[in-house]
Amino acid sequence: MLYLVGLGLADEKDITVKGLEIIKKAERVYLEAYTAILLVDTDALEAFYGRSVIVADREMVESSSDEILKDADKVDVAFLVVGDPFGATTHADLVIRARELSIPTRSIPNASILTAIGTTGLQLYNFGQTVSMVFFLDNWKPASFYDRIKENVSIGLHTLVLLDIKVKEQSLENMARGRKIYEPPRYMTVAQCAQQMLEIEEEVKKEGIYSRSSLGVGVARVGGEDQTIIAGTLGQLCDADLGRPLHSLVLLGKRTHDLEREFLVEFAIDKEEFNAVWKKDYETKG
Amino acid sequence: MLYLVGLGLADEKDITVKGLEIIKKAERVYLEAYTAILLVDTDALEAFYGRSVIVADREMVESSSDEILKDADKVDVAFLVVGDPFGATTHADLVIRARELSIPTRSIPNASILTAIGTTGLQLYNFGQTVSMVFFLDNWKPASFYDRIKENVSIGLHTLVLLDIKVKEQSLENMARGRKIYEPPRYMTVAQCAQQMLEIEEEVKKEGIYSRSSLGVGVARVGGEDQTIIAGTLGQLCDADLGRPLHSLVLLGKRTHDLEREFLVEFAIDKEEFNAVWKKDYETKG
Numbered sequence A, B: 001m002l003y004l005v006g007l008g009l010a011d012e013k014d015i016t017v018k019g020l021e022i023i024k025k026a027e028r029v030y031l032e033a034y035t036a037i038l039l040v041d042t043d044a045l046e047a048f049y050g051r052s053v054i055v056a057d058r059e060m061v062e063s064s065s066d067e068i069l070k071d072a073d074k075v076d077v078a079f080l081v082v083g084d085p086f087g088a089t090t091h092a093d094l095v096i097r098a099r100e101l102s103i104p105t106r107s108i109p110n111a112s113i114l115t116a117i118g119t120t121g122l123q124l125y126n127f128g129q130t131v132s133m134v135f136f137l138d139n140w141k142p143a144s145f146y147d148r149i150k151e152n153v154s155i156g157l158h159t160l161v162l163l164d165i166k167v168k169e170q171s172l173e174n175m176a177r178g179r180k181i182y183e184p185p186r187y188m189t190v191a192q193c194a195q196q197m198l199e200i201e202e203e204v205k206k207e208g209i210y211s212r213s214s215l216g217v218g219v220a221r222v223g224g225e226d227q228t229i230i231a232g233t234l235g236q237l238c239d240a241d242l243g244r245p246l247h248s249l250v251l252l253g254k255r256t257h258d259l260e261r262e263f264l265v266e267f268a269i270d271k272e273e274f275n276a277v278w279k280k281d282y283e284t285k286g
Helices: A017-025 A042-049 A058-063 A065-069 A092-100 A113-120 A144-154 A172-176 A190-205 A258-267 A271-282 B017-025 B042-049 B058-063 B065-069 B092-100 B113-120 B144-154 B172-176 B190-205 B258-267 B271-282
Strands: A002-006 A028-032 A054-056 A077-081 A105-108 A131-133 A159-163 A215-220 A228-233 A247-251 B002-006 B028-032 B054-056 B077-081 B105-108 B131-133 B159-163 B215-220 B228-233 B247-251
Touching (some): A002 A017, A002 A092, A017 A042, A017 A077, A017 A105, A028 A042, A065 A077, A065 A092, A092 A105, A092 B258, A113 A159, A113 A215, A113 A228, A113 A258, A131 A190, A190 A215, A190 A247, A215 A271, A228 A258, A258 A271, A258 B092, B002 B017, B002 B092, B028 B042, B058 B065, B065 B077, B092 B105, B113 B159, B113 B215, B113 B228, B113 B247, B113 B258, B131 B144, B131 B190, B144 B190, B144 B247, B159 B190, B190 B215, B215 B271, B228 B258
Parallel strands (some): A002 A077, A002 A105, A028 A077, A131 A159, B002 B105, B028 B054, B028 B077
Antiparallel strands (some): A159 A247, A215 A228, A215 A247, B159 B247, B215 B247
16 A cells, blocks of 8 residues: 655644554655655654655656556555645655555645635635746746736635755755765745745736735745734735744735634734724625 | 544544544644534544544534633643544634734644545546535525536536435424434535536526536546546446545536546546546546
8 A cells, every 4th residue: 555644834743643553554655855845854753653754756656656556556655745635735646646556545635825825814715826936047037926816816816835845955166076975955935035026027927916005915834833824915925034944925815704804913913004904805794 | 722633434443643643632622513424433533543533513513613722721632633634624713813813823734625626536626616515405505506517618628426314313393393313424425416407407597507508527536435426428427336525525616637538437427428528528628
């Protein structure tokens, strides 16, 4: 059996009791380590599980999935995914490959940022489609997120923006020379995301979908003991420092409930300004 | 401290290790038991936790929250919620009340149907806003879900429909006579939901947002060992029997990825028809 086991969001204790039992009895344990990270490192997981863990990078999962699936028709293999196994990154392709090999699969759900974002007090019913934001390069600034946000905004919905992480990246020079030397990991911050969002609106699209005075919510380390939430305008969020990764950002839609304001204002960078902007632009009338 | 602890979706072992530790040391343990249920009863939870659990019905949570919060500035109180504490039903009001009483709060996220629905192979990025479907009465058929679905459909997105549950309901007669006698619990099925959706489209709205030949996915007992997924037209789903609760339904949007089809077809009531309808109406061109 191939088990896809969600690890939740923060640390080794966010695994479910069921997931932990599966890991303890599995023949091999893989950790998908390229689309999200826990706030603890692999050593902490291994110590807690009492098992050694094989770190699976993107190349292994995408090109060598048969190695992961080897003998899984006879023995149990656990494939660990930060968050939920079918959350922000779907591992549907691995399951389809298992099917082709007649390997049964089972997934063990867990918390994902897509729902844990409810900890901000924003109602999950009011969210539209989720988008991703990648690190811009000088000559590569993909703006497809903008059109998705535009769709959500047009029907008054909040947008969760998931932020890029770069792990095990090679410099062009090292790649060209075939040197397996990797750059230090990089994690996008709420401030970088807000800046990129405004850059696309102000310098590229100019459609007025959102602006420096639109309200957003930045979160960091959701589910962790030092979980941090701040609310403010995108302009304010450009200067926000939420500390260690992982960060996410929500751009507010205008179909709101006053309970959302009441909950969020506690986290406002400037409570008075937050309430004023809310009253002016976000209060649902009627 | 008030801890809001997510229990996940299926049984007592879906709690996280962190959540279980909190329950074991809390002074009092409440279970929110009116918006969703696990597949096991409270006795099984109590046995597994080694703790007695106070079942909190809607009245207690909404009208007597101060009883739940009593002394929580000095002792730990655990408030257990099926799924994620801020998932389908938000408990923001309880947290706001705790704040007013200067009681610190912390939430322990867990799996929610809002992300676990990814187990169908449908990509969570392609979902719009979530809607709820209540049991229709002869003279009360709320159709606000229809306008939300219309918005999602207009931008090609999938819609997750959460289905009504009725627990601890009184008949009008018993209510009038003040008798605390409750009706047996009722849980909406995928078939009932599909029928109500078509009733509103065909007899009330008639806007052609979806039809008997629109594709949907029914799920039951997500995360459980007997998790069931079926895919078919709404017409087919009207006759589907997915067994025990809880059920949910997804109405497919037309912005799709072929990987979604490839994953889903395995669960089709009629594979050939599923592929034909997909090819005709759901295949993303270009």
